[in-house]
Amino acid sequence: MSPRQREAIDRTKDGPDGWAIRGETLHGWLEGLLKGSEPAIEERWTPWLDPVRSDPLFANFELLATEYRLCDVKRSVGGSFDFLLRLRGDGPEKDWPVVLGDLKTVSSRKAVSSRKPATAQLGAYLSMMQQHHPRLWISECVTVVSGPERCRVIRETPDECAAAWEDAWGRFECVQPDF
Known part of the structure; x- marks a missing residue:
């Protein structure tokens, strides 16, 4: 990441409309929605909520x-995914397919289109799920991008995500000092 990109991230993080409060608020709301007890939140976030709430996913x-x-003890890394759903079907x-997902919030409708999927991140969660829950088959990985008045669900195969994670981990290992 360039110093300019880092500066932009730091500049837009805090404050009443910063990405930190937006992400925290919308993640809490989604968790409540999925658990069946949608929490009340400030009305200014409604443009982000309605499109997610109405998405077929x-x-x-x-x-x-x-x-x-989750954690990967051997790699000394961990994290928490946003949701794991079993989509009800006819059979x-x-x-029924099992979907591993991550929510990403963005500040504008335009950013919904340009936001990249969390492919490697989902691959890391997938890898850790396979370590701790090897009998649970994950059918699909999704990045849910939420912006004002727009939601985009980016669907990827578990194989795509696993490959991206292994590639990212390999690049990380290459820059680590020898012991």
């Missing part, structure tokens, strides 16, 4: 986990 599901913490429950 959240129409008919069983919540398996939200804000679920037997065992055939």
